[in-house]
Amino acid sequence: MKREREPHLPSLVVGIGLVLFGALLLLDALDVVDVSGGAVAPMLLAIAGAGLLATGVRERRRR
C-alpha cells in the first residue's frame, strides 16, 4: 500500500516566506514598492519564526 507522504512543514513555510520576500524585493527592484533596509530584519525574523513554529508543530505531530 502506498503511504501518503506528508510535506516537510518547516521547508514549506520557510519556502513560501522566501518566495514572498523575493517577490517583494523584485517589486522593490522594479520601483513598484519601496522596501527600506530596516524592514528586512523584521521580515526575515518573521520567516525564521514561522519556520521554527512549523518545526515545533511537526515535532508535536510526530510524537
Added chain:
Amino acid sequence: MIEHESRPDGPRRLERSRDDRAVAGVCAGVARYLGVDATVVRVVTVALLAFGGFGAFLYLAAWLLVPEQGAERPLLGVIDQRRTVQVAGIVVLAVACVALLGAWWDVGFWFGGGPLFLVVCGAAVLWFVSERRRDDEPVAAYVANATTTAPAAGGVDAETPAGGGADAGTPDGPAPGGGAGGGDDDDATLAHDPPPPIPPRRRGSWGLTALAVGGVMVTLGAAVALDAAGLYDLGWGGFVALAVALTGVALVASSFYGGARLLIPVGLLLALFLGGATAAGVSLSGGVGERDYRVTDGDDLRGTYELGLGHLQLDLRDIELARGVTHVKAELGAGLIEIVAPDGRFDDEDLTVGERADEGRGDGGIDSSKTIVVGSGDRRLEIDAHVGAGVIAITTRPGARGDWEWSSRCPAGGPALGLAGLRPTCEGDRDEA
C-alpha cells in the same frame, strides 16, 4: 567501521569513502589510506582553503580523479568515454556560443564573467549530483536483488547506464548489513571469490540541496546574461530578488519531494545578507576598494561618484567652485564616504563657520542619505550622498579615516550600532591630529 579494500592482494588503493563522508568522501578516503583520523584530514583541508583556495582545488581534483569506494573508475570515467567527449563538446560549444553572443551584443566577451561563472558552477553541481545518482543505481539494484532473492545477481546488469565502470564496480558479493554470506555460491557465473561488501552511501539532504542550488545558479546566470544582453533591465537588486524567490520555490518543491532542509539556512542567509543589502540600496556595480578623488576646479566635478564597497574619498579642500549651485551625487554600497572640505556641513546642521572648520562629523546606518553643502553664497556645491550600509563623513583633511575614533564619535557603541541603524547620527569630537 568497515575496512574495505577492493584489491586485497594488490597495493593499497586510494578511494573516496562511501560511508563516512561529509561532502564527497575525499577526506575520509585519504584518512583511511593514510591510517589517520578523518577529522585530521578535514582540518588540514579546511586550513588549506586559506591558501588561495588551494584546498578547494585539491578536493575538487580528488573528487573527480579518485574513484569511490567499490567503483572501478573515478567520477570522470563513470560514464563511457564517448559520452564524456560528448558532454565536453557540448560544454565547449555552449561556452563558444556565449562568447560569440557576448561579442555580438557588444557586452563583453563573457558578459563580465559573472553569468558564465554562475551557469558553469550550477551546471557542474547538477552534473556532479546526477553522476552520484547514476553511480548509485547499480548498487541500489544490487542491494535490492541481494536482499530479496539470492540468485538474482544477474539483474544488477540489466540496466547499466553508467557503462563499464559501473559494471565493474558493481559488487557481486553479499549485501551490506543483511545478507552476509549471500546465496551466490551456487551461481555458475561467479567462479571467483566475491569482492568485499560495499557499504551503502550515507545519505543526507545535501544532494537535493546541491541540486536546487545548482538549478538556482543556472537560472540566475541565464537571467544575468539576458540582462547583460539588454533584453530587459533587472539590475543587481532584481537578481538577488530572483535568487531568493527561486530558493523559496526550491524549498517548497523539496518539502514535497525529499526535504532539502539545508536550503533553509542557505535561503535565510541569502535573504539576510543579499536581500538586506539590496533593500538598503547597496550596489556593487561601482567596484570594490579605495577610491580617492581630489578636485580643485569646480568644472572638473563629475555628476556621480560611485563605489560598491570600500572607501570613497572626495577631497575638496582647494576647490574653486563655479558660480551657482552645483549638484553632485556620491553613491556607496557599503563602507565610508569621506568628504574632505573644511567648510563642509550637512544641510540640516546649524553650526557656526568657526565650529565647522575644526570638526569632523559623520552620519551612518543602513540606507542612509545626506546632503552635504560646500561653499556659500552664489558658489555652492551640494553633494547628495547615499550609503547602503556605512558612514557618510565630513573631515577637514584627507586620511582622517585612520584617526576616526569610533568610540569617541559614536560613544553609544561604535560603528556596529551605526551600521545597524540603531543610532542614526553620530557627531564627532574635535579632530586634533
